[in-house]
Amino acid sequence: MNSHDVAVSVYLLFAIAALVLQALSLRQDSKIPSLGTVFSRVMRTRSGRVGVMAGWVWLGLHFFAR
Amino acid sequence: MNDPTAGSRGRASIGAAVGAVARNTTTALRDIVVVILILAGTFDGLSGNWPHAVLLYTVAIALGRDAVRRRASPELGTPTAGQVPPTASAVEAGEAVEAVEAVRRQARRLVAVPMLLLAILAYAVVVGGFARYSWPTTIAVIIPGAVVLALSWNGPLKPREAPAAVGTVGTVAWLAVFIGIGLWELTQLLLQPSLTTDSWRHPTISVLSDPILATHPGRTIGLILWLLFGWFLLDR
Numbered sequence: 001m002n003s004h005d006v007a008v009s010v011y012l013l014f015a016i017a018a019l020v021l022q023a024l025s026l027r028q029d030s031k032i033p034s035l036g037t038v039f040s041r042v043m044r045t046r047s048g049r050v051g052v053m054a055g056w057v058w059l060g061l062h063f064f065a066r
Numbered sequence: 067m068n069d070p071t072a073g074s075r076g077r078a079s080i081g082a083a084v085g086a087v088a089r090n091t092t093t094a095l096r097d098i099v100v101v102i103l104i105l106a107g108t109f110d111g112l113s114g115n116w117p118h119a120v121l122l123y124t125v126a127i128a129l130g131r132d133a134v135r136r137r138a139s140p141e142l143g144t145p146t147a148g149q150v151p152p153t154a155s156a157v158e159a160g161e162a163v164e165a166v167e168a169v170r171r172q173a174r175r176l177v178a179v180p181m182l183l184l185a186i187l188a189y190a191v192v193v194g195g196f197a198r199y200s201w202p203t204t205i206a207v208i209i210p211g212a213v214v215l216a217l218s219w220n221g222p223l224k225p226r227e228a229p230a231a232v233g234t235v236g237t238v239a240w241l242a243v244f245i246g247i248g249l250w251e252l253t254q255l256l257l258q259p260s261l262t263t264d265s266w267r268h269p270t271i272s273v274l275s276d277p278i279l280a281t282h283p284g285r286t287i288g289l290i291l292w293l294l295f296g297w298f299l300l301d302r
Binding site: 003007010033035037038043044047048050051053056057058060061066 | 193198200215231233275
């Protein structure tokens with residue numbers, strides 16, 4: 001296993017962890033909120049909302065634009 | 067005739083102006099989002115990504131000005147437009163009216179959602195055909211980005227209940243994932259030969275996505291995912 005494989009494996013682990021948390025959030029009386037709830041909570045103020053949306057625009061610029 | 071008090075008046079007004087600028091800057095920087103945007107914009111600018119830096123600085127300045135305006139007019143309060151606290155309003159307003167409105171909303175969604183999905187698909191196919199990192203793509207990303215940012219300024223698009231509080235366990239769990247992936251990405255970035263030289267041995271997420279986004283179908287799928295994520299966020 002080379003360093004590339006290790007790097008990709010760790011990214012995958014974090015992705016799986018996010019999926020597990022999302023799945024756990026679906027249980028009744030779960031202490032884990034869904035990703036949607038987390039974003040709703042962060043975006044309840046103007047600065048949180050606009051800041052998150054700016055992050056989304058930045059993602060588009062980063063991956064596709066100059 | 068020279069006014070002997072003119073010099074001291076001038077110094078006083080300069081001092082007042084400097085004091086006001088300092089107070090306003092402090093007010094703006096109390097918002098952690100403004101600080102994050104300025105830091106991100108600075109590092110993006112230093113890396114030569116000036117369109118990114120302009121975006122981040124513009125949003126930081128807009129939020130900073132808003133914070134100063136709200137400090138000057140406390141009656142404006144914390145802007146959480148569109149969010150209403152959970153109440154038994156359905157009962158108070160009349161369940162029949164609420165039911166009719168729910169059916170109308172459902173009917174509107176039945177029309178609007180497929181139209182929006184079709185628009186997203188058309189946009190992604192067309193813009194995905196442009197070369198990556200080109201000006202046409204940049205403009206095509208900035209336009210929906212600016213529209214969405216403007217839409218998000220006044221709160222959710224439709225009134226919704228205030229979100230439930232997130233407990234300590236949930237906060238720690240999600241923060242661990244977000245911070246963990248951010249730190250791992252940063253580690254790979256710093257292990258590259260230089261900040262601007264990609265490394266196969268230490269790939270960032272951008273490097274891993276390069277082979278996919280190098281093709282028209284790959285860019286189309288990427289743009290669809292980006293737009294759907296934006297829709298998900300705008301719906302919060």
